[in-house]
Amino acid sequence: MPNQSASDPCLLVLFGITGDLSRRKVLPALLELDRSGVLPERFGIVGFSRSAGDDLGLRQRLGEGVRKLDPKIGAEAWERFARRIYAVPGEIDDPQSFVELARRLRQLDRELELPGHRLFYLATPPSAFRPVLDNLRAAGLVEHAAQARRGPEGPWQRVVIEKPFGNDLASARALNGLVHEVLDESQVYRIDHYLGKETVQNILVFRFGNAIFEPLWNRAHVDHVQITVAEAIGVEGRGEFYEETGVVRDIVQNHLLQMLALFAMEAPAAFTADEVRSQKAQALRSLRAISAWEVPEHTASGQYQGYLGEMGVSPSSRTPTYVAIRGFVDNWRWYGVPFYMRAGKGLKRRTTEIAVHFRAVPFSLFGTQGACQLLEKNVLRLRIQPDEGIALKIATKVPGEERRVAPVELDFSYSKAFDKAAPDAYQRLLLDALRGDPTLFAREDEVEMSWRFVDPILSHWAESGNPELEAYALGSSGPERARKLLALDGRQWDSLGG
Numbered sequence: 001m002p003n004q005s006a007s008d009p010c011l012l013v014l015f016g017i018t019g020d021l022s023r024r025k026v027l028p029a030l031l032e033l034d035r036s037g038v039l040p041e042r043f044g045i046v047g048f049s050r051s052a053g054d055d056l057g058l059r060q061r062l063g064e065g066v067r068k069l070d071p072k073i074g075a076e077a078w079e080r081f082a083r084r085i086y087a088v089p090g091e092i093d094d095p096q097s098f099v100e101l102a103r104r105l106r107q108l109d110r111e112l113e114l115p116g117h118r119l120f121y122l123a124t125p126p127s128a129f130r131p132v133l134d135n136l137r138a139a140g141l142v143e144h145a146a147q148a149r150r151g152p153e154g155p156w157q158r159v160v161i162e163k164p165f166g167n168d169l170a171s172a173r174a175l176n177g178l179v180h181e182v183l184d185e186s187q188v189y190r191i192d193h194y195l196g197k198e199t200v201q202n203i204l205v206f207r208f209g210n211a212i213f214e215p216l217w218n219r220a221h222v223d224h225v226q227i228t229v230a231e232a233i234g235v236e237g238r239g240e241f242y243e244e245t246g247v248v249r250d251i252v253q254n255h256l257l258q259m260l261a262l263f264a265m266e267a268p269a270a271f272t273a274d275e276v277r278s279q280k281a282q283a284l285r286s287l288r289a290i291s292a293w294e295v296p297e298h299t300a301s302g303q304y305q306g307y308l309g310e311m312g313v314s315p316s317s318r319t320p321t322y323v324a325i326r327g328f329v330d331n332w333r334w335y336g337v338p339f340y341m342r343a344g345k346g347l348k349r350r351t352t353e354i355a356v357h358f359r360a361v362p363f364s365l366f367g368t369q370g371a372c373q374l375l376e377k378n379v380l381r382l383r384i385q386p387d388e389g390i391a392l393k394i395a396t397k398v399p400g401e402e403r404r405v406a407p408v409e410l411d412f413s414y415s416k417a418f419d420k421a422a423p424d425a426y427q428r429l430l431l432d433a434l435r436g437d438p439t440l441f442a443r444e445d446e447v448e449m450s451w452r453f454v455d456p457i458l459s460h461w462a463e464s465g466n467p468e469l470e471a472y473a474l475g476s477s478g479p480e481r482a483r484k485l486l487a488l489d490g491r492q493w494d495s496l497g498g
Contacts (some may be wrong), residue, residue: 006194007040007043007434008433008434008436009040009042009112010043010114010115010414011045012030012045012434013101013118013120014045014048014121014123015092015122015124016044016048016049017049018047018051021162023062023066023067023122023475025424026426026430027062027066028044028074028424029424030430031081033427033430033431034081040434042113044084044085044086044109046086046104047086048088050089050090052088052089058085062082063075063082065078066488083291088100088461090408092124092131093131095138097135098135101139102140102141105118109324110386111270117155117332120136120142121139121160126165126175129161130178133183133491134160134182135176141157144186156259157187158187158433160433161188161189161190163191163192164245165254168451168455169451172447173448176448177302183468185443185444192442194214194259194384195254195440195442196425196427196428196451197385197425198422198441199382200384203382204303207263219334219336220359222356224339224357226342226354226355227259227260227341227342227354227355228341228342228343228351230344230347230348230350232348232349238268239310240311240312243312243314246458247320247323247345252454257449257450257453259354260287260327261285264329264334266333268369273438279444280443280446284449285449286331288327288330290327295456295460299326299328299457300325300485301468301470301479302344302470302479302481303317303320303321304322304346304474306473308472318469320461320471322342322478323342323344324342324448324478324485325340325342326338326339326489337490338489340491340493342482343439344478346475346476347476347478347496348496351385351387353384354397356380357378358378366396375395376407378392378394379393380393388415389413389414389415390412392409393407394407396408428440468481477496
């Protein structure tokens, strides 16, 4: 799966370099790529920010912030990496700042002997996308690839855009329209860090690299699927942000539905970006829409006790911190199989996994005095985090004279099986963007299909005030209504443990 092609010598222009995302994720990932020797030798990072200052000042300031978060980063390693960082102070809505940015980039091209390749990373709020893109175009820093007259060996420009990509379907379409005024889809890299996780990528290898599982991956053998993204922490000081997003925009529309698409998609004709993303988009297109009047029947929402006291949260807030959804993928493979999805904060423990519950055996041969013994169903768990691995629950005979059957788990752990630690998701995604491989980045139609599914849920809650919202205790498994959602189908959630 990994794209082993070399990265072109280039400049990475990081908008918002002094912000929280750059300090916590982007810069540490670039530092580790540099220490691993996979970045091009001729490579520079240009930080564009109102408070960027000069080169030396920016390097020192960033070093203090990054090393504070990770004290294991030595001064020598940072100094070696910091030589690649250059500062351009400016305002995102000031065209003259972009003229100065263009001048500095041309200067660095000459000094570092670069061919003019550019990767622009927008680590900024969505409100900054339009002025950044408009000013990049006005300054001649980006050119629509479909209209460009350069050959395949000419300088390329790519733009990485962070989530959230829109606030609903209408805003996502408007944002896609804005992006395509300036860029071709092939130049756009919508980043979702979940897709960079090794265990998420392994879903495809597990499915299509093992002949014993793919024949069972359908409605004839699968009873239902549970997808869980649970966090033990609360909003941790990000109350104002969470009031605007809520759990559906924060987790479901992107992370959770991307995992569902990888799990439910058909086999691509080839492992190329277009083929993989087309199959993912088709799976999302097959998700049955939930009408507004069906929302109370197919969802359960909750808010952890104490959320209303968080900084930046309205005392009368109806913002959910937990949601459970019953969904269906209406195609030949999955028709009639429920996909139960849940995501929330303040729960028993942190865990992300996909659990495949297979159908029960049609008839149990193992009984005592003619009474059939109840066998537990086979369950396959794809653990995404934090205990990355795969487990399969099977039935086996208990040692002894009696004919007793009990479940056991066959368990594979990444940490025990490999000496090599899995790279951070941002490392993989940044490297792919530098190499020009968009496989693990969301395409325009994937984003819009995801919003199409969650929009009726959000609209119903906004219009009705979400009267079904239920409080739940911190450290619990979520609201009681979520348990009833499955109980009505004769099923139950897997335990969150803890």
